[in-house]
Structures are given as structure tokens and as C-alpha cells.
Amino acid sequence: MKQNILKLVALGLLVSTAFVIVTSLSNAQVAGDQNSGTTNTQGPPPEKTVEQVFKNIKVLNGMPQSQLYPAMRFMAASLGTQCGFCHIIKNGQIDSPADDKPEKQTAREMIRMVQEINKTIAQGNPEVSCFTCHRGRTSPQGFPTLPLPSPRSPNADGATSRTAPNSRLVMPSADDVLTRYINAIGGKEALDRIHSCVIKGTTSTASGKLVPYEADQMAPDKAYESFAIQGRIFERVINGLGGWSNNGEAVTELIGQQLADQKLSFPLFMILKLKDQYSSLRVSAQDKIDDRDVYVVTAIRSDNKRERLYFDVENGLLRRRISYAPTMIGIIPQQTDFEDYRDVQSLKLPFSIRASYVDAGSPPITRKFEEIKLNVPVDGARFEKPAARNTLSP
Ligand code: HEC
Numbered sequence: 001m002k003q004n005i006l007k008l009v010a011l012g013l014l015v016s017t018a019f020v021i022v023t024s025l026s027n028a029q030v031a032g033d034q035n036s037g038t039t040n041t042q043g044p045p046p047e048k049t050v051e052q053v054f055k056n057i058k059v060l061n062g063m064p065q066s067q068l069y070p071a072m073r074f075m076a077a078s079l080g081t082q083c084g085f086c087h088i089i090k091n092g093q094i095d096s097p098a099d100d101k102p103e104k105q106t107a108r109e110m111i112r113m114v115q116e117i118n119k120t121i122a123q124g125n126p127e128v129s130c131f132t133c134h135r136g137r138t139s140p141q142g143f144p145t146l147p148l149p150s151p152r153s154p155n156a157d158g159a160t161s162r163t164a165p166n167s168r169l170v171m172p173s174a175d176d177v178l179t180r181y182i183n184a185i186g187g188k189e190a191l192d193r194i195h196s197c198v199i200k201g202t203t204s205t206a207s208g209k210l211v212p213y214e215a216d217q218m219a220p221d222k223a224y225e226s227f228a229i230q231g232r233i234f235e236r237v238i239n240g241l242g243g244w245s246n247n248g249e250a251v252t253e254l255i256g257q258q259l260a261d262q263k264l265s266f267p268l269f270m271i272l273k274l275k276d277q278y279s280s281l282r283v284s285a286q287d288k289i290d291d292r293d294v295y296v297v298t299a300i301r302s303d304n305k306r307e308r309l310y311f312d313v314e315n316g317l318l319r320r321r322i323s324y325a326p327t328m329i330g331i332i333p334q335q336t337d338f339e340d341y342r343d344v345q346s347l348k349l350p351f352s353i354r355a356s357y358v359d360a361g362s363p364p365i366t367r368k369f370e371e372i373k374l375n376v377p378v379d380g381a382r383f384e385k386p387a388a389r390n391t392l393s394p
């Protein structure tokens with residue numbers, strides 16, 4: 001029973017926050033957007049910090065509130081533990097403000113130390129994180145295991161064996177890779193004609209079950225998706241004014257970079273309007289995913305978030321996207337894999353999208369599509385803010 005309640009709590013947390021990870025840039029970004037005098041005057045309100053929202057914050061002061069749960073999951077994953085390692089769990093409920101556990105106090109010391117190290121070695125950039133030392137264990141290993149493996153020998157040009165093949169290759173430009181991608185999924189003319197997209201299929205949930213899934217999207221900025229777990233409807237909506245997630249009981253406003261993250265989780269924007277989402281793209285390496293060669297493109301999003309895009313060398317298709325959220329305890333990655341490309345009208349689109357999060361114990365969320373319809377009429381009411389009995393502050 002306890003287990004079940006915990007699972008539901010975990011599920012709720014995952015649903016409300018895991019699809020979206022926000023970076024510390026969000027406050028500055030929002031302020032920047034509001035001051036820039038551009039046409040978008042209805043920007044989202046500035047985000048609160050964790051000490052304004054939670055009860056007992058002593059070291060994470062200044063962190064945007066939407067980063068708290070991703071940061072907690074990151075700490076738990078770095079140590080290979082769960083919330084209960086540092087927090088008291090009473091009657092299946094986490095008492096997160098309570099300070100009774102010595103592990104929570106140690107974690108505060110560790111957070112201070114990580115901030116100190118990064119100030120010293122990286123001008124405050126989150127290069128060193130809990131994971132740097134802990135690597136999935138509560139006690140980091142301080143010495144090597146014997147016997148030692150042989151050191152990797154540098155080759156003739158001094159590069160290590162991993163980067164050696166890359167250094168001999170001539171890399172294409174990011175423009176070439178993007179143009180090949182656009183041609184591979186149907187060509188610019190066909191893509192420019194797409195203004196709406198309706199999807200039906202299934203999604204896996206945090207407990208690994210498959211449930212029906214649907215999504216409606218309309219260029220340039222509207223999207224709706226829904227799925228049901230045990231009769232409860234979960235919805236997410238974005239429109240030009242903002243974004244919301246509804247867990248069937250309460251509506252939570254998407255804030256900060258959650259909005260941009262959310263938009264990029266919808267296929268219309270992520271696949272068909274991919275190029276529009278980035279302000280800078282550069283081919284940085286060649287790598288392999290499942291034995292296939294891929295170009296690695298380092299991308300800066302229009303809201304400054306750093307990402308990596310992986311394009312198949314042979315067929316030009318997008319295979320993977322990783323986005324990196326810098327927080328004061330480290331960089332939190334989130335990975336999306338695109339598979340099972342099929343023909344839809346004159347385009348080629350992925351029918352399986354798998355998102356992996358830093359969240360110990362929860363499997364990746366896989367959306368599998370049964371039907372994708374392009375340029376069909378969409379009910380505009382779907383993109384309105386969902387109605388709910390209460391409004392939660394996240
Ligand atoms: C490695 C230890 C550790 C783990 C694991 C951990 N936390 Fe925390 N948590 C902390 C510390 C330390 C604080 C207080 C931070 C501060 O003082 O600034 C905290 C604070 C919180 C708060 C704010 C409480 C308040 O009102 O002040 C919440 C909520 C929270 N954690 C939830 C979680 C959840 C959910 C998980 C599991 C996904 C989790 N934590 C895992 C150490 C941990």
C-alpha cells in the first residue's frame with residue numbers, strides 16, 4: 001500500500017515536472033524578453049525562486065522554482081538512491097521540509113561544496129556535479145580497482161583512439177546537415193505547407209503501462225496533448241500566451257523555459273519546424289548510435305538553452321536530441337530518441353519518440369503513433385487554458 005502511494009506520488013511528480021526541465025537562465029531570459037520591446041508583450045510572469053515557494057530552503061536560494069524537482073531527482077540519481085534517503089517518508093507521504101535525517105544535512109554541505117568548487121574552477125559554471133564523484137553510489141570510490149586496465153595509448157596525431165576517426169573526417173557544415181535533413185523528411189516546400197498536425201497513438205507511463213495518447217498541433221505556436229491513467233485525464237496545452245498541465249484535479253502553469261521545452265516536445269515543432277527553434281547550429285563531431293554513423297550538431301536554442309542534435313549520416317534523419325539544463329548542482333540532461341520513420345502523405349516522420357529523464361526508477365516515456373494526419377481541421381477550443389477545480393502552484 002505504502003509502495004502504491006509512493007508510486008502515485010512519484011507519478012504525479014513525473015507528470016507535472018519531468019516533461020520539462022528549466023534552466024537558471026530563465027529569469028534573465030524572461031526579463032530580457034519583456035524589456036526587448038518586441039511584439040510579444042504578453043510574456044510569462046517572472047519565475048519565483050525556491051525559497052519563495054518552499055518552506056525550508058537554506059542552500060538552494062536563488063534556484064528557479066521549476067528546477068527544484070529536477071534537481072532533487074538529479075541528486076537522488078547521482079547517489080543511486082530515492083527521495084527517502086534524505087527525506088522522511090510518513091504514511092507514504094514525503095515530509096520534505098523536515099530536517100531530521102543526517103543525510104539531508106550532509107547533502108546541504110555537499111551542495112555548498114559543489115558551488116564552491118565550481119566557483120573556484122569554472123567561474124560558477126556547473127561543471128562539477130553530485131554525479132562527478134558519486135556515479136550512482138552513496139560513497140564515492142576514492143581509489144582505482146586493481147588490477148589496472150592498460151592506459152589508452154595516444155595515436156600518431158596525439159589524439160586518443162576515441163576521437164581519432166573523427167579528426168580525419170571532413171565535417172559538413174551545419175547548413176548542409178540541416179538541408180539534408182529537411183530534404184530527407186520531405187523538402188522545404190512540402191514542409192512550408194504544413195500548418196496543423198493531429199496524432200493518435202499510445203504513450204507509456206511512469207509505471208511502464210501503455211495508455212491511449214493524442215495530440216493536436218497548429219503552427220506557429222499551439223499544441224494540445226492528452227492521455228488517461230486509471231480514468232484520470234492528463235492534459236498539456238500551450239498557446240501563444242502560455243502553457244498549462246492538467247492532472248485531472250488541478251492545473252499547473254508552465255513557467256520559465258518549461259514553455260519552450262514543452263513546445264519542443266510536440267512533433268510539429270520538433271520535427272517539421274526544427275530549424276526555427278535554434279539561433280545557432282554547428283557540426284561538432286561524428287559519432288555512432290546503434291552502429292549507425294551520426295553527425296553531432298551543437299545547437300543553441302532561441303532561449304539560450306544548449307542542445308545536441310544527432311543526424312544519421314546516411315539517410316539524413318534526426319535520430320536523437322539531448323538538451324542540457326544548467327542548475328546550481330550540475331547540468332541535467334534530457335534525451336529524446338526518434339525512431340520508426342514512416343511515410344505520411346509526402347513526408348517522412350518518426351512514429352516512435354522516446355524521452356529519457358534523470359529520474360531513478362522511472363523508465364523512459366515512449367510515445368508510439370498509430371496515425372499522423374497533416375493539415376486537417378483542429379478544434380481551436382483545445383488550445384485554451386484548461387479549466388480545473390484548483391490551480392496548483394508547482
Ligand atoms: C541527497 C539528498 C536528497 C535527496 C536524495 C532528495 N532530496 Fe529533497 N532536499 C534535500 C535537501 C538538502 C533539501 C534542502 C535544500 C536547501 O536547504 O536549500 C531538500 C529539499 C527538498 C524540498 C523542499 C522542501 C521545503 O519545503 O523546504 C522538496 C519538495 C524535496 N526536497 C523533494 C524531494 C524529492 C521529491 C526527492 C526525490 C525525487 C528528493 N527531494 C530527494 C536533499 C535531498
Ligand code: HEC
Pocket residue numbers: 075079103104106107110111114128129130131132133134138139140329
Ligand atoms: C568532490 C566529490 C563529491 C561531490 C562533487 C559530491 N560528493 Fe557527496 N560525498 C563525497 C564523499 C567523498 C562522501 C563521503 C562518503 C563516505 O563517507 O563514505 C560523500 C557523501 C555524501 C553523502 C552521505 C552519504 C551517506 O552514506 O551518508 C551525501 C548525502 C552526499 N554525499 C550527497 C551529495 C550531493 C547531493 C552532491 C551534489 C550536490 C554531492 N554529494 C557531491 C564526495 C562528493
